[in-house]
Amino acid sequence: MEIIEQVKEKFKSKIKSVFFHNEKRVYLEIDKEDLIDVVKFIFHDLDARFITASGIDNLKDMEILYHFSLDSDGIVISLRVFIDRDNPCIESITSIVKGALNIEREMYELLGIKFLNHPGLKRFLTDEFPEGFYPLRKDSPGRAEQ
Amino acid sequence: MAIDLKTKALKKSLFVFHLSTGSCNNCDIEILDCLTPRFDIERFGMVLVGSVKHADVLLVTGIGTIKNAERIKKLYEQMPKPGFVVAIGACACTGGIFKEGYQMAGPIDKIIPVDVYIPGCPPKPEAMIAGIVKLLEKIK
Amino acid sequence: MKKVIVPIGPYHSLFEEPEYFALYCDGERVVDIEWMAGYNHRGIEKLSESKHWDQVTFLIERICGICSTSHPIAYCNAVEDLAKIEIPERAKYIRSIVGELERLHSHLLWVGLAGHFLGYNTVFMWAWKYREPILDIMEMVTGNRNHYAMMKIGGVRRDIENEDIDIIKKILDELKGKLEMLTGAVLDDPVLAARLKGVGVLTKQDIKDYGAVGPVARASGVDIDVRRDNPHAAYNLVEWKVITCQDGDVFSKAVVRLLECFESIKIIEQSLVRLKKIKGDIAIEVRYIPSGEGIGRYEAPRGECYHYVRSDGTSRPVRHKIRAPSYVNIPTFKASCIGETIADVTIILAGIDPCYCCTERAITVYDADTRKKLFDGKDLMKLSQEKTRKIKKQLGFKEK
Numbered sequence: 001m002e003i004i005e006q007v008k009e010k011f012k013s014k015i016k017s018v019f020f021h022n023e024k025r026v027y028l029e030i031d032k033e034d035l036i037d038v039v040k041f042i043f044h045d046l047d048a049r050f051i052t053a054s055g056i057d058n059l060k061d062m063e064i065l066y067h068f069s070l071d072s073d074g075i076v077i078s079l080r081v082f083i084d085r086d087n088p089c090i091e092s093i094t095s096i097v098k099g100a101l102n103i104e105r106e107m108y109e110l111l112g113i114k115f116l117n118h119p120g121l122k123r124f125l126t127d128e129f130p131e132g133f134y135p136l137r138k139d140s141p142g143r144a145e146q
Numbered sequence: 147m148a149i150d151l152k153t154k155a156l157k158k159s160l161f162v163f164h165l166s167t168g169s170c171n172n173c174d175i176e177i178l179d180c181l182t183p184r185f186d187i188e189r190f191g192m193v194l195v196g197s198v199k200h201a202d203v204l205l206v207t208g209i210g211t212i213k214n215a216e217r218i219k220k221l222y223e224q225m226p227k228p229g230f231v232v233a234i235g236a237c238a239c240t241g242g243i244f245k246e247g248y249q250m251a252g253p254i255d256k257i258i259p260v261d262v263y264i265p266g267c268p269p270k271p272e273a274m275i276a277g278i279v280k281l282l283e284k285i286k
Numbered sequence: 287m288k289k290v291i292v293p294i295g296p297y298h299s300l301f302e303e304p305e306y307f308a309l310y311c312d313g314e315r316v317v318d319i320e321w322m323a324g325y326n327h328r329g330i331e332k333l334s335e336s337k338h339w340d341q342v343t344f345l346i347e348r349i350c351g352i353c354s355t356s357h358p359i360a361y362c363n364a365v366e367d368l369a370k371i372e373i374p375e376r377a378k379y380i381r382s383i384v385g386e387l388e389r390l391h392s393h394l395l396w397v398g399l400a401g402h403f404l405g406y407n408t409v410f411m412w413a414w415k416y417r418e419p420i421l422d423i424m425e426m427v428t429g430n431r432n433h434y435a436m437m438k439i440g441g442v443r444r445d446i447e448n449e450d451i452d453i454i455k456k457i458l459d460e461l462k463g464k465l466e467m468l469t470g471a472v473l474d475d476p477v478l479a480a481r482l483k484g485v486g487v488l489t490k491q492d493i494k495d496y497g498a499v500g501p502v503a504r505a506s507g508v509d510i511d512v513r514r515d516n517p518h519a520a521y522n523l524v525e526w527k528v529i530t531c532q533d534g535d536v537f538s539k540a541v542v543r544l545l546e547c548f549e550s551i552k553i554i555e556q557s558l559v560r561l562k563k564i565k566g567d568i569a570i571e572v573r574y575i576p577s578g579e580g581i582g583r584y585e586a587p588r589g590e591c592y593h594y595v596r597s598d599g600t601s602r603p604v605r606h607k608i609r610a611p612s613y614v615n616i617p618t619f620k621a622s623c624i625g626e627t628i629a630d631v632t633i634i635l636a637g638i639d640p641c642y643c644c645t646e647r648a649i650t651v652y653d654a655d656t657r658k659k660l661f662d663g664k665d666l667m668k669l670s671q672e673k674t675r676k677i678k679k680q681l682g683f684k685e686k
Contacts, residue, residue, distance in 0.1 A: 166326075167325075168325065168326045168327070168328055169326070169351075170348045170349060170350055170351045170354070171350060171351045171352065172348075172351025172352075172354065172432045172433060173351070174351070175351055175352065175395070175432070176431075176432070178414075179414065182410075182411055182414035182415060182418075183411055183414070183415045184415065184418050208326070209328060211325065211326065211327060211328065213324055213325050213327070214325055242348075243333075243344065243345055243348055244328045244329075244330075244333065244348075246333060246336065247328050247329040247330075247332065247333050248329045248332060249327050249328055249329045250328075267348075267433060268351065268431075268432055268433065270431060
């Protein structure tokens with residue numbers, strides 16, 4: 001696909017793997033250090049729309065998928081980033097995409113991922129929960145101890 | 147035995163206040179639907195009011211989330227007595243499909259006393275009207 | 287500068303969830319807005335991990351009562367993308383029909399409530415009256431007025447009988463005339479135009495920054511619609527067009543929604559005609575979901591629903607991420623509310639159609655310094671309705 005070739009050409013070895021699920025769904029794996037550059041390119045130069053980001057707990061590490069949509073072609077590009085589970089932190093993309101503000105806050109709250117340089121990283125869904133209870137982590141108990 | 151004057155006056159025209167405590171808002175729409183031309187509950191003297199301080203009946207929908215539990219109690223305390231609570235929908239009655247969730251503090255009768263249960267997901271407007279009529283019989 | 291905080295909520299219930307907005311005001315102007323959510327947080331993503339693939343459709347239907355078929359369609363799209371399943375043709379048309387009927391009832395619901403916020407209760411009663419026949423169709427076709435339980439992985443659960451098709455057609459024909467009347471009445475009304483034009487403007491750049499979707503984006507001239515961009519169900523098999531407006535104000539959003547109703551009717555009518563001719567199954571049997579990941583999208587009445595699922599080959603999803611359209615539309619308030627007056631904020635907040643459910647509210651206005659109560663929810667509504675009355679007077683309408 002033409003657009004993916006563009007991304008590959010621009011970042012070369014920074015793109016660790018490309019996986020075509022089908023012609024409309026592409027998954028790119030990158031390092032967390034390169035995230036800002038790649039997001040900038042996809043959001044500004046390719047004029048993609050930021051859909052959302054999904055955080056996943058794999059028990060051995062954490063994974064974040066940043067989903068972008070190229071609406072004129074109907075393609076969804078998902079950037080896959082792996083981070084350390086013991087110290088989950090990653091650069092925030094709010095400086096590029098304003099709409100990521102609440103999406104990152106939700107991930108912070110439900111999975112405990114810290115976003116560096118985020119303007120307002122505080123809980124907003126569940127302020128009654130005790131500190132350290134992250135419901136979407138696989139090893140969390142079903143309910144918080146009250 | 148003479149009927150309490152307050153209760154007698156109350157029966158003529160029920161003022162209801164609607165409280166959504168973590169529902170999918172389907173029950174809420176059906177409550178609003180009761181106001182519109184097809185069902186038109188105002189002909190029975192029932193009015194949806196904007197403040198709980200004017201209400202005789204609290205219509206509660208939703209599971210009652212942990213974040214909401216305190217607020218539900220507060221609103222119940224603010225309601226003038228004698229007042230009644232109606233739990234609308236499967237979530238408010240039993241917790242429904244969300245029963246195992248980590249945000250569940252309800253069902254509603256765990257938080258405040260409930261007088262009438264209207265099950266259904268969502269209950270039809272006819273069922274809600276029937277439920278309120280049952281409440282009126284109960285007040286007798 | 288003396289700032290006043292106007293809290294809207296949490297029991298404002300204008301929104302899908304009882305939510306909390308703090309408006310920071312200087313005099314009558316809004317200078318900042320803050321959003322707090324979670325009063326309605328039920329932990330559906332976690333619950334979904336404990337349910338069978340087939341049971342999840344019933345759970346996510348209960349995310350929202352108004353879009354209760356959009357989420358299942360998006361979820362089924364995601365799982366079908368994961369497992370590479372192609373659904374039968376008959377199922378495609380039935381999915382489109384149920385989806386578009388839902389769009390019709392949702393848009394009419396919005397028009398009614400928007401009228402109510404402006405003090406036009408006639409519009410409220412009209413729109414909700416015309417919405418009832420659609421719910422009757424739903425009850426006939428699916429068995430319930432809301433929460434249809436029609437979608438399943440690999441197709442649909444219930445068929446639409448040929449006898450029902452004629453009845454649906456008749457009801458839709460009647461509805462079309464009424465809708466035309468309502469559209470004309472709303473769009474030609476000078477008072478509504480004065481209240482809505484130029485209010486809460488969102489530019490194309492705002493839409494891109496916040497990633498807003500659906501009628502909110504289309505009203506600002508951003509031509510996106512998942513039904514066309516990422517065809518699924520029967521949307522690439524029938525004739526219809528995407529409605530866009532250029533101004534980005536609340537009036538454009540109303541125009542987009544009202545005109546979309548006619549496109550929905552067009553889609554339903556064509557689908558019904560084809561449905562009569564197509565024979566065959568309504569679903570294929572799906573016995574096993576392989577491991578992998580899938581993405582599903584659907585254009586709900588409020589915008590793009592986005593579902594991401596991951597499977598490890600067992601009978602339950604490992605991760606199910608849901609992004610509802612209102613989640614990205616609500617932050618646009620930061621761009622649209624600032625600089626407007628408090629009286630207009632009600633309709634701007636309502637303008638994105640944030641899945642709101644009822645009319646009562648528990649707003650109270652406090653002075654930020656003294657915490658003294660200034661005025662409460664009813665007064666705010668009155669404020670909005672009084673503005674309409676004033677405009678009416680200026681335009682030479684007589685008070686009844």
